Amino acid sequence: xxxxxxxxxxxxxxxxxxxxxxxxxxxxxxxxxxxxxxxxxxxxxxxxxxxxxxxxxxxxxxxxxxxxxxxxxxxxxxxxxxxxxxxxxxxxxxxxxxxxxxxxxxxxxxxxxxxxxxxxxxxxxxxxxxxxxxxxxxxxxxxxxxxxxxxxxxxxxxxxxxxxxxxxxxxxxxxxxxxxxxxxxxxxxxxxxxxxxxxxxxxxxxxxxxxxxxxxxxxxxxxxxxxxxxxxxxxxxxxxxxxxxxxxxxxxxxxxxxxxxxxxxxxxxxxxxxxxxxxxxxxxxxxxxxxxxxxxxxxxxxxxxxxxxxxxxxxxxxxxxxxxxxxxxxxxxxxxxxxxxxxxxxxxxxxxxxxxxxxxxxxxxxxxxxxxxxxxxxxxxxxxxxxxxxxxxxxxxxxxxxxxxxxxxxxxxxxxxxxxxxxxxxxxxxxxxxxxxxxxxxxxxxxxxxxxxxxxxxxxxxxxxxxxxxxxxxxxxxxxxxxxxxxxxxxxxxxxxxxxxxxxxxxxxxxxxxxxxxxxxxxxxxxxxxxxxxxxxxxxxxxxxxxxxxxxxxxxxxxxxxxxxxxxxx
Numbered sequence: 001x002x003x004x005x006x007x008x009x010x011x012x013x014x015x016x017x018x019x020x021x022x023x024x025x026x027x028x029x030x031x032x033x034x035x036x037x038x039x040x041x042x043x044x045x046x047x048x049x050x051x052x053x054x055x056x057x058x059x060x061x062x063x064x065x066x067x068x069x070x071x072x073x074x075x076x077x078x079x080x081x082x083x084x085x086x087x088x089x090x091x092x093x094x095x096x097x098x099x100x101x102x103x104x105x106x107x108x109x110x111x112x113x114x115x116x117x118x119x120x121x122x123x124x125x126x127x128x129x130x131x132x133x134x135x136x137x138x139x140x141x142x143x144x145x146x147x148x149x150x151x152x153x154x155x156x157x158x159x160x161x162x163x164x165x166x167x168x169x170x171x172x173x174x175x176x177x178x179x180x181x182x183x184x185x186x187x188x189x190x191x192x193x194x195x196x197x198x199x200x201x202x203x204x205x206x207x208x209x210x211x212x213x214x215x216x217x218x219x220x221x222x223x224x225x226x227x228x229x230x231x232x233x234x235x236x237x238x239x240x241x242x243x244x245x246x247x248x249x250x251x252x253x254x255x256x257x258x259x260x261x262x263x264x265x266x267x268x269x270x271x272x273x274x275x276x277x278x279x280x281x282x283x284x285x286x287x288x289x290x291x292x293x294x295x296x297x298x299x300x301x302x303x304x305x306x307x308x309x310x311x312x313x314x315x316x317x318x319x320x321x322x323x324x325x326x327x328x329x330x331x332x333x334x335x336x337x338x339x340x341x342x343x344x345x346x347x348x349x350x351x352x353x354x355x356x357x358x359x360x361x362x363x364x365x366x367x368x369x370x371x372x373x374x375x376x377x378x379x380x381x382x383x384x385x386x387x388x389x390x391x392x393x394x395x396x397x398x399x400x401x402x403x404x405x406x407x408x409x410x411x412x413x414x415x416x417x418x419x420x421x422x423x424x425x426x427x428x429x430x431x432x433x434x435x436x437x438x439x440x441x442x443x444x445x446x447x448x449x450x451x452x453x454x455x456x457x458x459x460x461x462x463x464x465x466x467x468x469x470x471x472x473x474x475x476x477x478x479x480x481x482x483x484x485x486x487x488x489x490x491x492x493x494x495x496x497x498x499x500x501x502x503x504x505x506x507x508x509x510x511x512x513x514x515x516x517x518x519x520x521x522x523x524x525x526x527x528x529x530x531x532x533x534x535x536x537x538x539x540x541x542x543x544x545x546x547x548x549x550x551x552x553x554x555x556x557x558x559x560x561x562x563x564x565x566x567x568x569x570x
Contacts, residue, residue: 004433008114015101015121020094022125022444025451026135027094031086033462034488037137042491044075044137045084052076055231056241060490060500063237065244068228070182071139084495090137096145097134101125103148104347107155108354111316115361115433120354122440124148129280129339130346139184140343146180148347149173150192155319158199158208159312167213174217178224185250191327191344198322203315268337273328273345280342283379283443284353290371291356295321298359317355323348360432372427372435379423379439383416383446390450397555399457412449416442461558464492467551471523472497474549474563479517483510483524483539483564493523507542514543521548522564536562 007014032038043057043064057064057072074092082088105121124130133140153173160166173192180188200208208214232238232245278285298317327345334341360368387409394401419442426434471493474480481502482489493499504510504522514520522545525532540546546567552560 004437007437008118011105011109011114011118011121012102014118015105015125016098018122018440018444019098019101019125022131022448023094023097023135025448025455026131027090028087029451030455031459031463032137032492033458034464035486037086038464038495039487039491040071040075040137040139041084041086041089042495044072044089045079045495047072048076048079048084055228055235059487060494063241063244065241066249067139067184068182068245070179071142071184074142075137086137090135093134093137093141096141097125100134100145100148100347101350103145103152104350105354107148107152108351108358110152110156110159111320111351112313112355112358116354116358118354119357119436120350123284123353124347124350126440126443127280127284127346127350128282129343130350133340133343133346136340138340140340142183143180143188144343144346146176146183146188147191147344149176150180150188151195151323151347151351152176154192154196155316157214158196158205158319159315162211162213166211167216170211170214170217171220174220175224178221181221181225182228185246187250187344190330191323191348194326194330195319195323195348198326199315199319202318202322268332268334270332272337273331273342276339276342280339280346281349283382283439284375286371286375286378287356288349288353290360290368291352293367294356294359294365295352320348320352320355324352357432357436361436364430364432368432369427369430372432372439373424375439376420376424376427376435379442379446380417380420383413383420383442386446387413387416387450390454394453394457397457399460401453405452409449409453412445416446416449419445457556460554461556463553464489464559464561465496466553467523467559467561468492468496468499470549470551470561470563471501471521472499474521474523474565475499475501478519478521478565479513480521480523480563481510481513483522484535485523486525489523489525489561507539510539510543510545519566524562524564525559526550526562527559530559532560536564540564 032041039059043059046052046058046060047054047069052058054069054073057067057069075089078088078092082091101121101124104124105117108120109117125134130144133144135141150173153169153171153176157166157169157173160169177189177192196208199205229242232241235241281288295317298314299321301314324345327348328342331342331345356368360372364372391401391406391409419438423435423438423442426432426438467489471480475497480499481504482493484505485503490500490503493501501523502513504513510520510522522539524536524539526536526547527533536547544567545564547562548565548568549563550560551562552558
């Protein structure tokens with residue numbers, strides 16, 4: 001029988017097993033989901049082709065200069081080994097997620113011991129926004145790993161003795177910062193840099209500003225990033241590409257820039273991330289309230305009291321708070337806003353949860369016990385209501401509900417409710433350690449048991465491949481173009497059919513192409529809920545084209561595509 005001390009001693013194994021179970025269906029049990037995954041998969045798959053451009057990512061035939069190429073390099077390597085299916089392209093995400101959780105756990109262990117390590121590591125994979133980012137084919141999954149590793153190196157470097165130990169940890173920080181930069185630009189620096197600077201100012205560690213150990217590691221970033229930058233600069237369009245990578249995609253997200261549409265496609269407003277933060281932190285939102293209160297109490301206490309380890313513990317809390325508050329302010333100041341942009345906050349928030357867990361296990365306060373009980377009630381409600389509610393929704397849609405899958409759902413329903421009840425009993429007795437173990441297990445079971453039933457239903461509406469294949473069949477006999485396409489259909493066309501049709505955005509462009517190709521066909525989206533049907537009607541009136549074929553994807557949320565061509569004679 002495995003005891004609590006055994007679990008703590010082997011905390012990396014506990015974290016890996018828990019998160020592997022939680023991530024399994026999200027990684028391996030679904031197809032490509034819009035809006036980002038088809039685009040990112042297509043970019044990686046194109047890079048995996050023999051003779052592909054490895055310097056600048058391409059979406060279809062066009063350069064895609066939103067993000068540097070490291071994520072696509074790794075995904076392309078996976079594609080070469082395992083193929084270009086959704087699971088093959090997503091498999092590296094599982095490694096990113098597990099490694100990020102272990103790095104966060106290592107930081108928490110250094111700060112507050114093994115109990116903090118388990119709690120922080122499990123939180124890193126189960127916080128809603130972290131889970132979403134980690135199972136998604138997009139650069140943010142590797143970005144989270146980079147931030148987690150940089151935070152570990154940063155914290156250990158700050159508290160290490162001068163000399164080789166400090167140099168070693170700062171070198172680790174710079175290595176992860178380089179990986180983050182090659183993944184998503186200087187966004188990767190925001191959390192570690194503000195955490196480091198915040199602690200330096202907070203504790204008046206002014207000598208750290210001149211520490212040779214800190215600055216020496218910059219050579220790692222330079223050696224990793226400069227060759228790629230020079231390779232981009234050497235291209236015919238190098239200057240424009242570098243401007244897109246480092247100006248448009250940085251400043252264009254913080255303020256409106258001519259020709260850069262981020263502020264219109266993803267508008268933000270001050271405080272948006274703070275308002276949505278409770279959702280990002282599910283199912284541990286209420287525990288994070290207790291953690292924030294614990295941080296406030298700890299940081300208000302006067303230092304220098306001579307308590308063993310008290311100053312070290314206060315430093316850990318300060319570092320974690322600096323890693324959360326500063327970046328949250330910076331993100332809130334941006335003119336653009338998407339929930340996944342806040343993914344970089346998940347590693348320090350998971351560490352905050354770990355610090356709280358270690359303190360609450362040792363000496364739970366009234367608020368700790370109250371938030372634990374409230375969380376247990378929430379988990380019990382999820383365990384009891386979610387599985388039958390989703391089953392009813394699937395049956396109402398007329399989607400398949402195989403007996404084996406329903407059996408898994410029922411088993412998860414019973415097990416999740418039982419575990420949630422155990423978490424409630426432990427919380428009521430003030431046994432925070434037992435509560436956390438049962439609560440994490442209840443969430444993983446309750447969250448996972450419905451995936452085999454629901455994911456296939458979502459796959460039906462998310463799969464745009466039927467539209468791409470219909471267009472490819474038409475393209476075998478007629479010239480074809482895309483009408484006002486988004487990046488999703490461009491990516492799916494390239495990924496599924498290998499075609500990169502021209503993209504037309506105005507009736508004038510259509511008429512010009514019709515002049516040279518009278519039998520032109522157009523693939524266009526006509527989803528009524530997105531207002532696309534009206535655009536197609538206006539196109540028909542302006543060009544004389546007519547809908548020749550309609551491809552309607554199933555509910556929930558399935559898009560509608562049409563293929564237009566010359567109107568048939570009456």
